[in-house]
Amino acid sequence: MSSPTDPFSAQTVPGAASAPGTGAAPGIAVEATGVSKRFGATTALAEVGISIVTGETHALVGRNGAGKSTLVSILTGLQRPDSGEVRFGGEPAPPLGDRNGWRRRVACVYQKSTIIPTLSVAENLFLNRQTERGPISWRKLRRRAGDLLEEFGLAVDPGGLAGDLNVEERQLVEIARALSTGARFIVLDEPTAQLDGIAIERLFERLRGLASAGVTLLFISHHLQEVYQVCDTVTVLRDARWVLTRPVAELPRGELVEAMTGEAVGLTTGNERPPPPPPADAPVVLRTDGLRLADAFHDVTLAVRAGELVGVTGSGSSGKVSLAESISGLRRADAGTVRVGDRVVPPGSVPGALAAGIGTVPQDRHREGLIPLLSIAENATLPISDRFGPAGVIVPRRRDAAASQMIERYDILAPGPDAPVNSLSGGNAQKVVLARALSTDPRVLVLINPTAGVDVRSKESLLGAVRDAADAGTAVLMISDELDDLRGCDRVLVMFHGQVTRELAPGWADADVVAAVEGVAARESAAPEGAEQ
Template sequence: MGAEDRPAVAAEGIVKRYGPTVALDGARLTVRAGEAHALVGRNGAGKSTLVSVLTGMERPDSGTVTFGAEPAPGWGDTAAWQRRVACVYQKSMTVPELTVAENLYLNRFRGERTIRWRALRAQARGLLAEYGVDVDPAARIKDLGVEQRQFVEIARALSFGARLIILDEPTARLDAGGIDRLFGKLRALRAQGVAFLFISHHLQEVYELCDTVTVFRDARHVLTAPVTGLAKNELVAAMTGEEPGAARVVRGSARTPGEPVLRTEGLALEGQFAPLDLTVRAGEVVGLAGATASGNTAIGEALAGLRAPGGGRITVRGRPVRTGSVPHAIDAGIGYVPEDRHREGLIPGRSVAENATLTVADQLGPMGTVLPARTREFAGRMIASLDIKTTGPGQPVSGLSGGNQQKVVIARALAREPAVLVAVRPTNGVDVKSKDALLGVVRQVADGGSGALIVSDELDDLRVCDRVLAVFHGRVIAEFGSGWSDRELVAAMEGVGDGPAGAGTGPARGATGAAPVRKRVGTAEATNQSDGTEGTAP
């Protein structure tokens, strides 16, 4: 086999365990030199773990990795790994305060007493020009756009000698023009023999850019096939394990929804989501389904006051809400469960009672005081109603299991008896039993006369919903009533939907660059507007 015929990377029989969890179970992947190879799969499929193995960040329990038919470098030999492979992550790994040139040559001058800055910038300019990157070496990274930062990271990786670049959701924060320019750059580099492993939730982009696609599901390799000739419904079926036409029962409510408790009109945030008209009614659980970078999380954060939208309005039970203000969102009746309970949801050093009552401190004593006895009493009621497993209100929240910590976060959100609960990936990082309990709480909120909005890409989260809206590149492109199938919903979330109504969603790049789509599935209908117009799928 000639050098040009050797694979850029080949992984065989990779097994990786984290305690009782099997993250990779005999996984395999081969990427040829000069190839654009897609790796796709639902959350938890094993993609991120494989990337960690391929980049030397994790040591597999068993299996082999070779680059160009040579064994992978030894564990901990960072320089040797950098000469073979690099990963450009969705979140930039550059240092914002340093210049382009400094980032390109970071950690390459160890042991040298002086650095000739003019020569360094000239060297950086030549390196960037070699790979067609038009960026000023003296510019600070923080002043560059997302697209330019990605090009700098790719150039840095190639400068070490790596001929395999892993791109983790590279288009997540790019507009339509940026995506086209990125794809053009990747095609040019492929002509030089550089191979790319492309990880994306946007399957339409897989068809636009890649030669081959590999599917992982439940930590295992499921499929490797040429993109040409692979039908989109077959690709989605491989990801979900569900054949076309197989419906799953959604655990929605049989009750007729009441009056609107939450409504948005033309709500928009530049670069995140397009003008959105959304209604959640009393007694209803609505899902916003979308991949991590779809814009659905930004919608949830805007509703909670964490982001200030550029336009539109929010009303709760008919009363306007001041946007961009968390206190006003809480006072208006919006309860919020953030995605990351550790970073945004809890104060680890504080007790269960203190965490659960953060939003009702004004109700725990006269004239702004907080009475410990009243705090414990209030928290005790929340512990009982949500069945939080704890030794008592005074137990540090850090001592609870993940599921019970999440219940404390929900308790805080419900403490003021909100009109609507907005929960972002509410079962993230908890076990199956805890998931059922948490989703049961959300269902109870709606059954009690409030409304609930679940923002998630986890299908199990969405089964509790009465309606599910699929969000892709900042737009609602489909709405599903009860009886949706995994395949239909995943296809819509990935931007390749062709559900039973025959309304193809097609690619919808950027938060402002695609025509709105209406799609009927079952008895539901969804509309996402831009500039006052609507699009209706045939």
Template structure:
């Protein structure tokens, strides 16, 4: 089988930091090849080099045996490689057709809109994307946006696609549909590089896997016959056991209560109570209503009916500051849009909720903020140059730790976290789940909403939602089969 993509002996430095140190990857034509590694291992830097956004300091990139195009020749790069990023590049205010042919709507001075829509429909049909070409992109689901991005990438003529954490915000059925589409593309001769922290997906969809660790290439092997433990050891440099969930001792005091909560189109008639020292999970498919319910508990959504009580205080519906004042800490679903301000520092992001306590007369003491930030950096093991580094410069796992730091900084009575480990590596997952359990041992209650079964293992009980209703409470000790059966509505 001939080589489609090759990066050899690549070195890339950013100031004193070496992001890639003689690393490389070789991907065969028509292969789906996984690239895995902990956050900060160098995966994103390699993607930027393979897509022509960065020039390597040393080493070379070749496509089908030929040297990569000049960095400024964007059209040549688009014909060779495309990347579907975890963070969508679709423009919500434009239609699907406009997104598909952005900056190439017409060869003349005027745009023939009918022809543009016809071209878009033909492209969508070719790659079996069931989306209306005239629909606004902002109205599409996450799954539909990803499929539109894949179709757009292929329309340039690229036969090599990089998929960066494509399943991070998809539920089980949507992931299966994506995998079916990927298998179909592979049968058509499309080569793919698949980046994921979900190792079960690597085994399901990929033929080969490359591991980066600490900016270096450490392993390339066929997936078939590669033991899970060996793959994890290559990623971490050591054998890593599964996260050991701790036993909790809930108190009688209720720290979070939702009574008679309903929100049209999302959930109906939900009651729940979380006690001090208890972790309660919310599980279900993407359409189950679990995220909408969690966002109601923290004030991001306003319920049509029902009440929310935080630490003994009934909170006005849709009032996030009031919920935080009452003692609630929150880790949102999308850290990029709701979790942090990328241009502000680690210290500024982490101490937002207590800024009023860090000075007098409306000012913030830089020394007090720095001291508090350094405490949080130490307790959560955030890999950063210091409190003054912009959060946008951090790896995904460390940025998520900053979001956790902000949620925990005021020692909340209750913690609500949504998909806390999405898009982070094995070590970061353990640190983040450990932070939840540390807060619970200090007396907080916690609600964990997750698509990851491993996240839910720390829960004392899991409330399973199906079509907007809580259909079952499952105590600790469940099996994957048992929980998934209830989530998918197929429990006997």
């Protein structure tokens, strides 16, 4: 519930009286009718329509490649439709070249942040609006930014580097920037993909406050529980076409999944079958001893056996991501050791981790997982490029043959191995990252939120491939905030304030995980005061 001091309550949202094309009376905030878009031989949208009521939170869902991104690019003025029209509050959308007109009507907070990390928070808030005329007054700009941040209740230094903000703060700065232009229609593209459970709840409270203030939200998510938690209406796209628009409360989840996939399926992700337990005498492949990283985790000792899939979860401050990055060489731990078999992995060395037999799916596929200007084949075969020709010379035919096998094995929807990886949908791009991690036949596979931002079918495919790797003898450590990801694990470790505080066997209840993540189990199981430690 929004309180009177809620920074996103109706009293504090700027531009409420003067936003163009909406007006005070409830009505249709934005409407697209008969929208079609083609890119060469590919039909991205075919006669798609959507109508969003002022002040509602409207979900847009569909599998990767369904047309969601193309529709958003048209609703935000980045693309011109081949046919059809977009209207805001009953008025035609401005011409594509009128960027100020579009900014006053609509803004998008993308899954991939548009915050420029090397600029200050103030510069990001007023990007291209630093001054109305004449030279920039940096003192006035910081003061304007400070006033805006105070209005939104954000305890952020306007003069500080935006790159120092955490994910939640970056999102709020982007929302504040959007509303400061007068926009009353905001598109949120996978806003929870990089947030933990507590931050997600805070975001949802803010979204409810915005909606109560008359701000219209288009919410894009692959997590159906979020659609039911925060949205009023849902529109489904499938294969570039509109399928349905229904009030969320009137649409059973099974029907929603069927609308997205075109198949009568249950609400499973393909990993609910009881995992076969690893052999009792399976050797320990991955071991950490007393691993510590200041302000992240301390004294973490764990072991993963060959063929075992171990899940790790916890809040954003639990240290789980930093632990995974330290094991895989992306971070350098302050103390402790990581071993693969009898081999000590050099700290803070990705090449050292690869040489020891560790494959990794990093948290952010855009920044750490892919080289966007290279092809699928080049990305997927990077760790094994020395296998495709003599003396380090790559024979493209050999590389492409190997990549084609990966495309088939991991169900990557792409025209071929030469396709640029940045042309893929999120789910298929993540499959390329997983294919590369498994290309070396690693003894250990470390995954960090591997299903973030992917659709239900891609999630099924990814988790199935992870289970197959474990069944083939790979020791798997999977860090995830998603309960569905964790259900297929042989056991789940919960981290709280930098330590592993609980281990859950298969069959755990959701409440057990939530309680442990919030620290309830940790506090209850703590030794009484004065007891021997």
